[in-house]
Amino acid sequence: EAAAARKAREAAAARARAAAEQEQAARAEAAAAANLEKLRAEAAAATEKMKRAQAEAAAAARKAERAQAAAVAAAAAAAAAQQAAAAGEREYQRQHQKQRQQQQQQAEAGGAGTRAEADEAEARAHREQAARAQAEKEVRARAKARAQAETEAAAAAAA
Structure with missing residues (x-):
């Protein structure tokens, strides 16, 4: 009888240990599942962050390309203004030379009597x-102002 009672106690203790181990295993499994879920969420967040960074980098690259194009356009406008100014200066010199020749010819042809007309x-x-x-100077100033404005616009686009 005592042996049977001892065996019953040992069996009850073994069942209690088995139940405790089962409970511990269930807790460990729940903790592992929670940890796995946390790791999945962190991976998803990291992926999203990387996608955002890639999109921002692409936007910055497009902005830089636009700024570069604006700078090229401003440089082209400045070069065109400079060429126009040089052409205006050459035309002015040509007209001046032509008028001096005409005045000299008139003076030579008219003699002393037409000196006052030549002076006039x-x-x-x-x-x-x-x-x-003066008109050419104003044209050059406007072209320079336009080139400056385009350069500032390019700088603003780059910023």
């Missing part, structure tokens, strides 16, 4: 040249 023609030519020079 020369004064008129100088006034016309001054007006043309």
Whole structure:
């Protein structure tokens, strides 16, 4: 009877140990599942962060390309303005030379009697040249201002 009672106690203790081990195993499995879920969430967040960083890098590259194009356009406008100014200067010099030749020819042909007319023609030519020079100066200033504005726009696009 005592042996049977001892065996019953040992069997109950063995069942209790088995139940405790089963419970411990279930807790460990739940902890592993929770840990796995946490790791999956972190991986998803990292993937999303990487995608955002790639999109931002692509946007920055497009912005840089636009700024580069604007800078090229501004440089082209500045070069065109410079060429226009040089062409205006050459035309002014050509007209001035032509008028000097005409005045010299008139003076030689007219002699002393037409000296006053030659002086008046020369004064008129100088006034016309001054007006043309002023107009060309204004054209160059406008072209320079436009090139400056385009350069600033390019800088703003780059920022």
